[in-house]
Amino acid sequence: MSDESTQVGRVLGSQHSSTSAFRVVLDDDNFLQLDDLVVVRTQVPKAGEVRTYGVVTEAEAVYEGASYESDTHRIAELGIMPAAKVRTAQVQVTRVDPEVWVSPDPGETVERATGDERAKALYVDEMSRPLAIGIGRDELPVHIDLDFFDGRKGGHMSISGISGVATKTSFALFFLRMLSAREHAGLVGEGAANMRVLVFNVKGEDLLWLDRANSRFDDEAREGWAALGVEPTPFPSVAFWAPPKRRSGDVVVPDTGGRFDGIDVFSWTPREFIDDDLMQFCFTDANDAKNQIPFIRERVQTQLKRFAVNVAGRPGAVVLRDPSQTPGARWGAQEVPAGPGEPVIDDLASLVTALEVFLEPEDGSEPDQAWTGRVMPSTVSAFMRRLHAAASRLGHLVRAGESRRIDRGSATVTVVAIQSLHEQGQRFVVGALLNETFREKEETGRRLPLSVIVLDELNKYAPREGSGPLKDMLIDIAQRGRSLGVLLVGAQQTASRVAPEVLENAAIRVSGRLDAAEAERAEYGWMLPSTRARARVLKPGTMVISQPAIPVPLVVTFPFPPWATRKEEVDEAPGPDPFAGLQPPAPPPG
């Protein structure tokens, strides 16, 4: 097993080696760089050979014999002083095999861990389902144990890093591509084909091209994908959804800038808005949880469900009628014709107007206490003021007519483009969809098929401070989603601004480049001091990954995506072939 050519140095003997770290004095003709994997064989009395595996966390060099800084000139420039150049590497222990926790012997040879030794250093042999998640410094894949993502032993992933260079979204998509790759179907196991991924496009239109090939995809990237064993193709099954353009009249057009074809428009009918309690997601600002607004909101939601009656000939629209007018005091699925002058609720604005009748009567009389409870009049007006604001910001998401709910089942990946919406509108859509997803899984009670949610700017939806229905739900997903197969891939610039309950439940933690001050915070305690220092200078495409199966964070790269990430990258089909008429036209991509 021992191959002379793999020796890189010896365990330093002038300092204590320990079970967690040791240093290597390098041979003159070899080197170790950061992230290299090494193994040391130590003969332990009575226990036999113990192998210590580790990863290089720092590399250092010094002139031995130089005692003053100026000695450097005397040694290197004038040559009047003898000294030995000594290069060393710090190694963090990843594993001791067998589990006899002893330190490696000083002076013992240190070898590069390759082949089976590499797999052992990275615990791949102990992972029940190793999923490639990046490429190590040695250009071989680095794995995570899927058990720690899909809920068997742990769930969720948290990705941190500053915007622009941290490539949080790129990594999330790369991970999804690995997760949904045909080659990995066996790993993901039962339900792989039915796995559903919900992705929110919150900035630009980066995610609207996942089904198109990238024209900048080159051979280097191809090698990366080959190393991972996955064929580099765009996402095979993607559905794109966008909100309707405002004031587009009866013509429903997706509110996107660069792409229109293949994008479905989503909205909710007033009926769905009422039945699904979507009103709560109009009140997601941290301030909305103060005073008694949640109280009156719940009251109004309950009353709306009792009062709303479907209108004949107007799908999705309702009118509000006292249920005591009907036998059993329940309207159920009945349809009624709208009375003359009776206000028909066919969008959010008309719903708010209809509510005014009960909450802020025009004649100045007291509000109906069945709707308001006994809250102060100022609370009622605060509630109405917020509803009005919501109607103007996200009113276009609620409209009567045929149902335009997002069908999360139509493709493996569902991209919901909310970048054009006001922040309140974004929270509304995220809330409504997460709610829908989570309730659905709660009802079935089954973990499979998996439902993965990718959400960037998590700090907006589950901020550390304040509370609200959206934050509560994200915490709920973080805590219970694991057993229900609802898995959150959350991304944020600053983990310190995200609710700790959400972060703590993420078994897989990933970080790109971090702001220097941010890197020192307790939220990144899973990194080694050396990794933290490095996190400030990570290049795009390089991430630090921590997982419960390996006691040290690993640094990996991930290859350039084969799908386009903006319009300019879309690999347009070659120009029309003069003989094209002789062949049947190719089906459109996606």
Place this chain on the structure above:
Amino acid sequence: MARIFVEGWDPDYGTPLDQDDALSPAEGSVDTSVETDDWAPIEGGDDGVDRIAFVDGVRRVDARLTLDDPERGPTPGLVGTFAVGAVVWDRETRRSEVADVRIERWAVLAGGSGEQMPAVDLDPGVGTTRAPGDDPNLLMMALHSKMRDAEGECAEALAADCAVVADGPLKKIREHATVGYVKTHRVNYLEAPFSGVIAELAPGQRSPMFTIASDTPYARYSWYLRLAMLQGGHSWTGVVRCETSGRLGRDQATSIADRTAAVLPLVASEPQVDPRAPQNLVPIGALERELRHRMGDRGLVYRTLRHAVMREAS
């Protein structure tokens, strides 16, 4: 009117000017006319020699012994270690390296008759030798003498392909060009008006050569040179004395003297890094550190000696 100066050397090392007039001149006669009668500073000259070896040795006492003689009573002894070696400065490639390191350990006994130090689990082991009396200084001298012999052998071996500068006065005068390098001036070889030239030396200049003990087998050429002029220094600041074998021809000695005057200032140490600056040369300072390190841990040697002696006793 004389002025008062504070010496730059760390007081623990004494002073470079440890003159004792009673010893001056020490040995034989001094002949100041060997090079010239016109006593004035002479500019050094670098002949471009490409390898210069600096030879030095360090020693220490590891343990004190007592030889318990039933008849004569207890007599003292000691165990000491010395290390000698060289730094070879390759001026072409501008590299220095430590070479020819030799380490020895000796038990020095003042009395007894044929007692030997028991085998000690050390590498190198401990040899046994005897001092000609029980004065503690004589014990130390015996060890020192062993070290000086080793230094001489080291210098001789290196002289084949290097210009050799050995720390301290020459012990054995042979026909090779080794230069003895004397940092401290315990003996005043020159009297006025010849001694006046020393005050006039600029860095890189030397005094004319003179011979010491010219009518004995220990005849040697000697000269003073200034390594550096330190700020606030007196007239002898940074001055060292060199000597080489009197058996060499005068021309060869002259070129050696010129070379030392030009080259040694290049390796002089600076006061911020060496308590004996500038006289303690950089290669020699580094060599001494390395040799001390190579002698091994003193505490470990001490414990091993005790262990060996106790094992023998039981």
